[in-house]
Amino acid sequence: MDECSSNRIHRVLRDQEARLDLRPGGVLDEAALAERLDVSRTLVREATIQLFAEGRVLCDSRRAKVASVDFDGIL
Numbered sequence: 725m726d727e728c729s730s731n732r733i734h735r736v737l738r739d740q741e742a743r744l745d746l747r748p749g750g751v752l753d754e755a756a757l758a759e760r761l762d763v764s765r766t767l768v769r770e771a772t773i774q775l776f777a778e779g780r781v782l783c784d785s786r787r788a789k790v791a792s793v794d795f796d797g798i799l
Contacts, residue, residue: 733763734771741780741790752781752788 737757740746752772757767771789775781782789 730767730770730774731765731788733761733767734774736761737768737771738778738780741775744793746790748790748792750767752790754788 727775736756737752739748746752754765754768754772758768761768772781776783776788782791
């Protein structure tokens with residue numbers, strides 16, 4: 725796997741989450757994101773794992789969702 729590409733996709737998704745382009749509680753559709761960003765699903769999956777580790781994404785058994793924004797924690 726190309727580590728640089730995975731990190732780039734991670735930054736893109738993190739930035740979209742910060743701009744609320746990815747809505748809190750919204751499902752991250754791996755296939756749709758891969759198509760929109762013109763990358764493989766594997767890169768999107770790796771970026772999602774990084775976002776999960778940061779607490780920006782919540783995962784259940786089959787889906788990843790954007791975590792809620794804690795505006796008190798931002799300050």
